[in-house]
Amino acid sequence: MHAIERRAATERLRRCVVPTSQYPEIYEAIYSTILSGLVGRNPVDPRFVRWHSDLARNAVIREATSSPTLLLTGLSGSGKSTLVESVLSCFPQVIRHTRYSGEPLQRSQLVYLRVDVPPDASRRAFCLSILDAIDSALDTNYGTQYRKPHTRLGDLETAICTACTAYGVGILVLDELQNINVQNAGGQEALLNLFDTLTNRARVPIMQVGTPAALRVFGNRFRAARRAGTAGVVELERPVHGSEDWQFLVEVAWRGQWVKNPTPLTKSLDKTLYTLSQGLPAVLYRLVALANHAAISEGSERINAQCLKAVYRKQFGLMRPALSALRKGDQGRYEDLMSVGEWFDTGGSRGSLHQIFSRANAAKLGAAEITELRRRIEDAFLEANLNTQQKGRLRKLWRSLGLTGEPGLSDAQ
Structure with a gap:
């Protein structure tokens, strides 16, 4: 195939559908x-x-x-x-x-x-x-x-x-x-x-x-x-590196090499692809498609770690801060990158844990404010998927407000 046709063929990766376990x-x-x-x-x-x-x-x-x-x-x-x-x-x-x-x-x-x-x-x-x-x-x-x-x-x-x-x-x-x-x-x-x-x-x-x-x-x-x-x-869920879902995604993506000198998917390349894409299918397939395009256009006709990193730095400028946040586990700054639990925990919603504790740390709390906090804490216990640490923090706050019983059960007592 001519270089122009092969560059056009790389767009097929962006339309790729790989069924995961979900x-x-x-x-x-x-x-x-x-x-x-x-x-x-x-x-x-x-x-x-x-x-x-x-x-x-x-x-x-x-x-x-x-x-x-x-x-x-x-x-x-x-x-x-x-x-x-x-x-x-x-x-x-x-x-x-x-x-x-x-x-x-x-x-x-x-x-x-x-x-x-x-x-x-x-x-x-x-x-x-x-x-x-x-x-x-x-x-x-x-x-x-x-x-x-x-x-x-x-x-x-x-x-x-x-x-x-x-x-x-x-x-x-x-x-x-x-x-x-x-x-x-x-x-x-x-x-x-x-x-x-x-x-x-x-x-x-x-x-x-x-x-x-x-x-x-x-x-x-x-x-x-x-x-x-x-x-x-x-x-x-975002595929974890080494998981069956990730292996399925990356192997399919790597088959889409339209260069004259395709390279095998080594453990090192696998790790590079995950590090750069953070397991997000849209990012992974775009990265491999653009790497194909670059390798064909520049004449190297080979995709390696150096090529992938160069494409990432050049073509992913707007996305790099968000992907970097995922690597660091600091995605709380980006609403679109938070899990549902992180959304509630970091202030994505006014009803989140973040806001509950912000209200509790405000100035003097009167009866009305304590009643509102009680309602919010009970609501969190009943409706949110809290982890052990979150439950412990809320129970501690519950007791500090002078409330008795167990959050979420007090109405029945």
């Missing part, structure tokens, strides 16, 4: 969520017809229902979007029904609806993105119909609920959830109400995908954040 877990979670969300949504059932009519008229729906929600979070570059796209591709997006139980039934069913939340999205932009996704899948015109300045937000939300019900949406996947601008969206409560409307009124299961920074959408308490995952919270 893929089956997330496939099962999505599949189960779709199935459970379809319960009670039989389109020929008279109760369903009445309910759909009530939705379209924006009437009060008295029946208490709630569809499951699923939260997938992970570091930026960990492959969340690729994973979700791969799993969803296992299902047909649209099913055209012609009969049901031997009777004619002309109906289009949306098995899944995936929406990329636009950057700095307002609530209106968020709603329009959902309608645009429906249009893209079914060739409808909801987006055009409701993209008018005078259209009220309430009308947009009703349109979403009605359309999702009419087409039997199995699951609504909201990717890049951290892009929602909470202030532009009317605040956390407005966003939570919108999610509740979809799960309670329209009975549509929701899967929310984003970095831990997306947790800011759910407000200042652990319990609010947990509302994102009634069907489960899955954190996409």
